[in-house]
Amino acid sequence: MDTIFALASAQGKAGVAVIRLSGPLAHPAAAALSGAALPSRGMRVRSLYGKDGSRLDDGVVLTFQAPASFTGEDVAELQIHGSTAAVNAVMRCLADMDGLRLADPGEFTRRALENGKMDLTQVEGLADLIDAETEAQRKQAQIILAGELGNLAERWRRDLIRAASLLEAVIDFADEEVPTDVTPEVRQLITDVIADLHREAEGVRIAERIRTGFEVAIVGLPNAGKSTLLNALAGREAAITSEYAGTTRDVIEVRMDLEGLPVTLLDTAGLRETDDHVESLGIERAKKRAEAADLRVFLTDDPKELGVQLLEGDIQVLPKSDLRNSSDEGISGKTGQGVDRLISNISRVLGNRTTTHGIATRERHRIALITARDALSAAIAVLESGPDLYDIAAEELRTAIRALEALVGRIGVEDLLDEIFSSFCLGK
Numbered sequence: 001m002d003t004i005f006a007l008a009s010a011q012g013k014a015g016v017a018v019i020r021l022s023g024p025l026a027h028p029a030a031a032a033l034s035g036a037a038l039p040s041r042g043m044r045v046r047s048l049y050g051k052d053g054s055r056l057d058d059g060v061v062l063t064f065q066a067p068a069s070f071t072g073e074d075v076a077e078l079q080i081h082g083s084t085a086a087v088n089a090v091m092r093c094l095a096d097m098d099g100l101r102l103a104d105p106g107e108f109t110r111r112a113l114e115n116g117k118m119d120l121t122q123v124e125g126l127a128d129l130i131d132a133e134t135e136a137q138r139k140q141a142q143i144i145l146a147g148e149l150g151n152l153a154e155r156w157r158r159d160l161i162r163a164a165s166l167l168e169a170v171i172d173f174a175d176e177e178v179p180t181d182v183t184p185e186v187r188q189l190i191t192d193v194i195a196d197l198h199r200e201a202e203g204v205r206i207a208e209r210i211r212t213g214f215e216v217a218i219v220g221l222p223n224a225g226k227s228t229l230l231n232a233l234a235g236r237e238a239a240i241t242s243e244y245a246g247t248t249r250d251v252i253e254v255r256m257d258l259e260g261l262p263v264t265l266l267d268t269a270g271l272r273e274t275d276d277h278v279e280s281l282g283i284e285r286a287k288k289r290a291e292a293a294d295l296r297v298f299l300t301d302d303p304k305e306l307g308v309q310l311l312e313g314d315i316q317v318l319p320k321s322d323l324r325n326s327s328d329e330g331i332s333g334k335t336g337q338g339v340d341r342l343i344s345n346i347s348r349v350l351g352n353r354t355t356t357h358g359i360a361t362r363e364r365h366r367i368a369l370i371t372a373r374d375a376l377s378a379a380i381a382v383l384e385s386g387p388d389l390y391d392i393a394a395e396e397l398r399t400a401i402r403a404l405e406a407l408v409g410r411i412g413v414e415d416l417l418d419e420i421f422s423s424f425c426l427g428k
């Protein structure tokens, strides 16, 4: 096994940079750099030296002993000054050592997976945590990273293995008297797992939104003030505004952290009949994106004049409140009036939806869950037909068990790994 190394902290200037080494030569390499032996686990303040004996930098050297490390291998971490030149000097020195090479993206985590330090869902949770920008994303990622989906899958798997072995027992003793009828227990075990799988699969859509962000479209007539509102929400001039009706054509996206929820705001072309070819293309886009969005904010006095229907949860606000008599109604992107209220309305609507989801977060999870669920439903149907078909029911159970094993990466992971790790940054 190669010993790998990489910059574990971000590129660029910083107070401290962390270079991580993992593998059989991690400790000897760190010792060679620091000019003296290191404890098998511990922390030392050391100067680091190049091959020619010149001092490269001072730092802290941490050693972790296999299997008690992130990767499960011997690991060393060099905490040095976060200077591009110092990092480069130390990295060059490591690259020159026999048996050491630069890690591929995600390779530390891949080793952790291979050494059983985490399952596949936890690897995904780690990737999500590193990508997390909002509170909701952080919390969701940490639940998965803690292994809760893996624990659930393990519990389902145990129940299904028990159900399968009860069936096998009946099959094996087909010609003899079976002491008790096992089907009620088998059916109970299976239906309980089906209910759990169903609930988790249903929750993925929302969890996926927390991961990737909710889309909120601003919709209205031309000149309603949509782009001005977008800019007020974004706190910057993301979209062109002007007194000309039909200014916005392309959909303009602004990513925001809305009270902890990741939201992509969409500014769209004003809806109207038009002979302008380009504008009508923009209006087509506006309609499509607004329809697909998780939530629509209608900036209008009357949704009917837009020819659209308000769906449950959609928000209607009266435009240009600064030009109206009653001051507490409506919104003004120009003065900022009502903008905070709109933000809390959006996050309340989206927040209400996020309370229902479970632990599974990805389309990959959903596919594994429904594959298992459908196999179990088939097993239940077959069970009704009596003992002759128990072997078919048992086969359906094994299909479900395999799907759960794939979920946590116990089987069939190789083809998935490259895809998952391609999203990892170097040094992770």
Ligand SMILES: Nc1nc2c(ncn2[C@@H]2O[C@H](COP(=O)(O)OP(=O)(O)OP(=O)(O)O)[C@@H](O)[C@H]2O)c(=O)[nH]1
Pocket (backbone or CB within 6 Å): 220, 221, 222, 223, 224, 225, 226, 227, 228, 229, 240, 241, 242, 243, 244, 245, 246, 247, 248, 249, 268, 269, 270, 271, 319, 320, 321, 322, 323, 331, 332, 333, 334, 335
């Ligand atoms: N008084 C007032 N004027 C506004 C407000 N919002 C926008 N305006 C003005 O109304 C005009 C249109 O604003 P935009 O933000 O470009 O409107 P829009 O809905 O994006 O227009 P299109 O992209 O053409 O559909 C501009 O002259 C803005 O300065 C507001 O809240 N109050």
Ligand SMILES: [K+]
Pocket (backbone or CB within 6 Å): 222, 223, 241, 242, 243, 244, 245, 246, 247, 248
């Ligand atoms: K305009």
Ligand SMILES: [Mg+2]
Pocket (backbone or CB within 6 Å): 226, 227, 228, 239, 240, 241, 247, 248, 267, 268, 269, 270
């Ligand atoms: Mg506009």
